[in-house]
Amino acid sequence: MTALVWRELRRAWSSGGLVLPIAFFLLVAILFPFAVGPDGRLLARIGGGVIWAAALLAALLPVERLVAPDAESGVLDQLVARGFSDAGIAAAKMLGHWLGFGPALLAATCVAAALLHVPAGALATILLGLAIGTPGLAALGVATAALVAGLRGAGAIAGLVMLPFAVPLLIFGAGATGGEPGAIKLLAAISLLLVAGCPFVAGAAMGMGRG
């Protein structure tokens, strides 16, 4: 299991698959001050929401390389032939994906927050929210990847599948940065639900793809 997680992490970094989403995330954060103007107070007010929306979009980018290449190259077959369960493989992929993606995103958020004039206190809340929400986002990414693996135009369909399910994360994540009491708990609940449920969804999708 550790070997599977480690392989995901190595694959993520070696293919440049994680630099792109992080660069994309920062780019969105850079674009906003240009779009709405250099008004510091306005930027600070919308900053939390912008960071969350950017994180969501950035999480969508690596979806295509999470499951489809392994299904195509026969790696999933070999793992199942060795007695790994589909859900176990999916869980390892989620953990590996998050380890590569989550901490890097948190680091990039500090840069984005500076660009958006987000005050230090709010930044702490955003970081806490992202730390809680990104595992859910990673789980959702792997489940989506398993569902769309092998489809034509998988990238576009992945967006349509994943973003609606990510809306609760966005609402409570952005709500927590706005100082809503209880939002962070609801965010944790949604994230936990995704982390607990997605391995089985992804596993079932991978099993059907093999059949």
Added chain:
Amino acid sequence: MSPALAFDDVTCLRGGRILFERLGFALGPGDAGLVRGPNGVGKSSLIRIAAGLLAPLEGRVTGDGARALLSESAALDAEQTLAAALGFWAGLDGGKACVAEALDAVGLAEIAEVPVRLLSTGQRRRAAFARVLASGAPVWLLDEPGNGLDTASLAMLEARIAAHRAAGGIVLVATHQPIALPDAQEIRL
């Protein structure tokens, strides 16, 4: 515990079509099964059922011992070196030490440090076979093992299979090509 592999009245359904019905055979230590038949008759599906990748519609597959699968796809990470890509699987199978030996056996020892994406079709096939060798599994499931191999590699493959059987292993081969498997049980689909 001696290895075994047995199909008990197995029926295979693929794409709404029955490929084979009530198929039964049993292989013991040192035995070989040779699955024969034209394209699309269900040879690969039979191997996939034996590997546990497909569930049979009816009947069951029983057996003892770990199974190593050689399918049409190499399942090696393209950006890694050959030795590292095989090492990942050997690590899962619990024997990283066997990789160099297996690579040597299939004649790929001198390109162990070449990235997998640069390998030719035949080299990829031999690398996939090296994974079977390195796995140490007593039951080998080989789907078209001779595809893309030159004459020398075919002879190597046959010799390795013979050695594996001599050591008490089981081989189930699905192929439409001629392959030397002395005293093999023929399973015609």
